[in-house]
Amino acid sequence: MNFEEVLACLENTQKCTEFILRLKNGGENSTPFLHVQSAMSELKMNKAPRSIDEKTILQHTFKFTYPHECFHSFRLVCKSWKDAVETIKFNRAVPLQISRDIDEIIKNGLPISTYFEKYLKCFKRLYAPVDILASENGNHVISLILKNMHKLNLIWFRSDYGEILPETLDPFIFQILENSHETLQYLIISRFCVPADISFPKLKLLVIEIGKNICVPEFKTYFPLVLKNMERLQTVKLVNVSFSKPDYYDVCEYIAEHYDKHCISADICCHNFEISNVAPVKILISVVDLEENLQNFKYVSGLQYLHIFIDYPKEPMTCGWDKYQQIFDQCLNLKGVELDWGDENGDAITLSQISEPYQTIWQERISYFEARRIRIVDDVGNENLKTKLAKEAGVTWKFDFH
Numbered sequence: 001m002n003f004e005e006v007l008a009c010l011e012n013t014q015k016c017t018e019f020i021l022r023l024k025n026g027g028e029n030s031t032p033f034l035h036v037q038s039a040m041s042e043l044k045m046n047k048a049p050r051s052i053d054e055k056t057i058l059q060h061t062f063k064f065t066y067p068h069e070c071f072h073s074f075r076l077v078c079k080s081w082k083d084a085v086e087t088i089k090f091n092r093a094v095p096l097q098i099s100r101d102i103d104e105i106i107k108n109g110l111p112i113s114t115y116f117e118k119y120l121k122c123f124k125r126l127y128a129p130v131d132i133l134a135s136e137n138g139n140h141v142i143s144l145i146l147k148n149m150h151k152l153n154l155i156w157f158r159s160d161y162g163e164i165l166p167e168t169l170d171p172f173i174f175q176i177l178e179n180s181h182e183t184l185q186y187l188i189i190s191r192f193c194v195p196a197d198i199s200f201p202k203l204k205l206l207v208i209e210i211g212k213n214i215c216v217p218e219f220k221t222y223f224p225l226v227l228k229n230m231e232r233l234q235t236v237k238l239v240n241v242s243f244s245k246p247d248y249y250d251v252c253e254y255i256a257e258h259y260d261k262h263c264i265s266a267d268i269c270c271h272n273f274e275i276s277n278v279a280p281v282k283i284l285i286s287v288v289d290l291e292e293n294l295q296n297f298k299y300v301s302g303l304q305y306l307h308i309f310i311d312y313p314k315e316p317m318t319c320g321w322d323k324y325q326q327i328f329d330q331c332l333n334l335k336g337v338e339l340d341w342g343d344e345n346g347d348a349i350t351l352s353q354i355s356e357p358y359q360t361i362w363q364e365r366i367s368y369f370e371a372r373r374i375r376i377v378d379d380v381g382n383e384n385l386k387t388k389l390a391k392e393a394g395v396t397w398k399f400d401f402h
Contacts, residue, residue: 062074063090135206149179311342
């Protein structure tokens, strides 16, 4: 047999199976087996494939698994796997439970294992649990984080429901931001504790949680200082974490007065139902009740895109739809509407799935939009549309109200 015939035989499943069967029948002392054994040894077929120890391939594979599984299973396989696990960078946040585990170990008077140091180094994102960091043993957790977590791309100083962020954490906040200021892309803050003399050249998203720590005076004083160090900022998301309408709307009104061109979008699902009466946004998402969310509002005429939930298509005269023409006539600049239909179980459906005579009623309403050259569109909340409207407004970054 020539070279090509041998390869063809090995690549043929049926012939390869027959080959193995004949080797078995010949036995381990047979001449054919000894020849095959010698050839396989010479070709080092008894060694693991080179890729099994290739660090890049291993780490790429591990990123599709759970970090906990990597450290408790894969890290124990061999030295090369151990090195791959301990030097990997997961684009995920450290599980909050890790901080609680460390806190519990300290409470029990036990030493902190070096395992935690290696584990923390493997993450690019941090949800900093303020309650743990501000506790009696918080300094130990803080020390571990500052020592082992650098060059993060996301940091969230996580306080529950807008609780006051203690000033004792300021040194930690300043230091962790300084450690990652060159790589940080996403930052979530509930107090303006951001170094004024450090730039954040890669920051794209700044989330500001409006609550007990940030009201109008704080926003007015510190937002401009923070903004000047974020040259590539794309979006400032304003979130009402305390569900206090007066505080949140006061900040929104200040923004409308001083940053009106930057007001691009809002999602009213988080109880800011009257945002169109407070800020001149161009995209409004999660409208449920036309009357409560739109009618006679101060900035409704400037809306360009609407996303509307229709949860009860079999009740077509509810949620302000009995006067829809009167309400939508106030939206003088409306260009597109996205309609999300739902059934009685809360499942998404399409217009064609709505029974008669209700389908005809809704089709008549769509005809109203078409007559005004208002398009029925999909995905009003997509980032490309928001960026496009910001560019048309002549601004490089935008407000997104939540």
